Amino acid sequence: MVEAPSILLVDDSQDTLEVLSRNLQEKGYRVACATGVSQAVEMLRQEGYNLVITDYKMPKVSGLDLVRHVRENLPDTEVMMITGYATVEGAVEAVKAGAEEYLTKPFTDEELLTAVGRALEKLRLRRAQRAAPALGPAVQGLLGESEPMRQVFQAISRAASTTATVLICGESGTGKEMVARAIHYQSPRATAPFIPVNCGGIPETLFESEMFGHVKGAYTGAVESRAGFFHSADGGSILLDEVSETTPVMQVKLLRVLQDRQVYMLGSDRSVQVDVRIMAASNKDLQTLVKRGSFREDLFYRLNVISIEVPPLRRRGEDVLLLARYFLDKFSRELDRQAPVLSDGAVRALLEYSWPGNVRELENLMQRLVVMTDEKEIGVHLLPPAMRFCTSGDAFSPCTLAEVEAEHIRQVLALVAGNKTRAAEILGIDRKTLREKLKRYSNEKQPRK
Ligand SMILES: Nc1ncnc2c1ncn2[C@@H]1O[C@H](COP(=O)(O)OP(=O)(O)OP(=O)(O)O)[C@@H](O)[C@H]1O
Ligand SMILES: [Mg+2]
Structure with missing residues (x-):
């Protein structure tokens, strides 16, 4: 039988520890508790845990130091921080220090369990990535084949x-x-x-x-x-x-x-x-x-x-695509979604773009795309303007003006998630004209993909 994941809870409040551990144990997790950072560090030295959940504000040593300790020393342990007040700073600090997840008090049982599930899924992925050479010669999570x-x-x-x-x-x-x-x-x-x-x-x-x-x-x-x-x-x-x-x-x-x-x-x-x-x-x-x-x-x-x-990323050829797909996959899994694919036009745009912010810029863009759109395919129209204009779009094929118009309308509609009023505004025509055009296209033939 596979052993249940183990969690180390760290909080200076005995009451909090009791409530949290009861909830987690009910869901089948193995739970241990520590009332301070030094006790937690000692426990981590003696035994491996899959996840550490730590409070932020504690007397003596802050939870942030524990987050850093775990991130720097224990590659096989995920860490999640609970912050007392909903300040952006606390959350940002937690994430910067390497916390995979953070929760702000008060939170529901469900929020806790979802966050724990996500953190453990990340651990699973990280281990799988380390074990699977299928993604190319990755060295400690560094991807690249160029x-x-x-x-x-x-x-x-x-x-x-x-x-x-x-x-x-x-x-x-x-x-x-x-x-x-x-x-x-x-x-x-x-x-x-x-x-x-x-x-x-x-x-x-x-x-x-x-x-x-x-x-x-x-x-x-x-x-x-x-x-x-x-x-x-x-x-x-x-x-x-x-x-x-x-x-x-x-x-x-x-x-x-x-x-x-x-x-x-x-x-x-x-x-x-x-x-x-x-x-x-x-x-x-x-x-x-x-x-x-x-x-x-x-x-x-x-x-x-x-x-x-x-x-720089622009010298790494097709690594751009390898990384883009890896990040799309990673962020989609976090949201429990199927990863979208890149259209031919998007592939070309990503390859032609100069990526001044390098891998970090690519990672942020892929995260934004996954969060902002539900589309199964990422087309050029979803990319930031700077990228759209550095490509000729999908391969040029001679076509009629009507076809170009149909394609343009399709892209604008996609951009505004199908909202016809917004699309008509952007296109500079009224809603009625837009409706008529759409009707005509659907009678004639599907717009070019
Ligand atoms: N080859 C790679 N494979 C996977 N992820 C990568 C790769 N290179 C960078 N990253 C990711 O890109 C982001 C930036 O990486 P990192 O912080 O190491 O860059 P840096 O060169 O130190 O940046 P800065 O100069 O801004 O400090 C991180 O989120 C990292 O995980
Ligand atoms: Mg750096």
């Missing part, structure tokens, strides 16, 4: 077998962070943490303390010692994301760790040895910044031991 991506996969494998520092460059949204994750999870360090740090998001004054930690009394308000990102990543890997955004002061501090692998906690003159694999990512060309004098040359060479260039 030559430039094959080279990236080779570089990932080579990098994973060493501990050398890696510099990952590429335009925004190309998958740099995914490449770093892939290197970490393919390396012997996979069971230790992967810690991505957004260097652009840390103010210079906090940089040292965030990165290297501080000892008690290091500055006013430092009431106790705290570890930094480098300590958290001990035994694992750290990704210095957006490394081009570091200031000269921050660069000096990083250079010091890269040179001697020693970390000085703020306020302490004794160094601590850390065993951390360092990776850095940038969407700016660091060499140009070095020439301009805004990035230290010595730091650049320390980082650039192995360099991986993640190609």
Whole structure:
């Protein structure tokens, strides 16, 4: 018999834990409870769970930290966060930290169970994707069959077998962070943490303390010692994301760790040895910044031991379609729908478009299409104008003006979901004329597809 999925509930309120666990147990889930993040982390260390459901606001450590811990260390566990108030920020933070789902209080039993079902389905898909090579040579969820991506996969494998520092460059949204994750999870360090740090998001004054930690009394308000990102990543890997955004002061501090692998906690003159694999990512060309004098040359060479260039989506040929279909499938499943297919015209438009936002732009577009339309086929008319105009549409075949008119009316109708009043407005004719035209077409022949 297949074992029921296991869920770890984390909430500081005993009452909430009881209610939630009763509901979930009734549906056949195996449930364990923790009243705080540290207890949860310990339980996760001892046993694997399929899903963690955590409260956001808890005394001591926030649920957000648990979300990060799970996402960074436990690829086989989904995580869902419950936020107390319906603030966009809470939800956005949860999703950014890697929560697959979030629920805002109050929620119904049904909402809870639906969200749990969705989260577990995502886990199933992720495992299936890892097990099935059918989707092409995917490395840790990175899809691609084009030559430039094959080279990236080779570089990932080579990098994973060493501990050398890696510099990952590429335009925004190309998958740099995914490449770093892939290197970490393919390396012997996979069971230790992967810690991505957004260097652009840390103010210079906090940089040292965030990165290297501080000892008690290091500055006013430092009431106790705290570890930094480098300590958290001990035994694992750290990704210095957006490394081009570091200031000269921050660069000096990083250079010091890269040179001697020693970390000085703020306020302490004794160094601590850390065993951390360092990776850095940038969407700016660091060499140009070095020439301009805004990035230290010595730091650049320390980082650039192995360099991986993640190609922009427009150089990946038919990978665009592979990814588009993968995302259509993924988002449709989430909504329990059949994935739509791409029309020939849409295929051409996707291939011709230049994708300035790369894979992230493609992913967002596919999600929007799945959410916004119920159509079984995605035609050119459903694509954003910038894409529609970069293609000649479906293959050109000489035809009559009446046919062109019929096709145009069909596309406008599709755009407004069949609303004839809106369609007539857009077409600049009255409803009666539109009705007559439609009647005539249906008597003559079906408009060209
Ligand atoms: N080859 C790929 N296969 C599947 N998904 C991908 C691939 N590349 C990127 N993605 C998805 O695209 C999105 C952007 O990827 P990621 O965050 O790694 O990009 P990035 O280069 O770090 O972007 P930025 O420069 O904006 O930080 C993510 O949702 C990621 O899951
Ligand atoms: Mg990134």
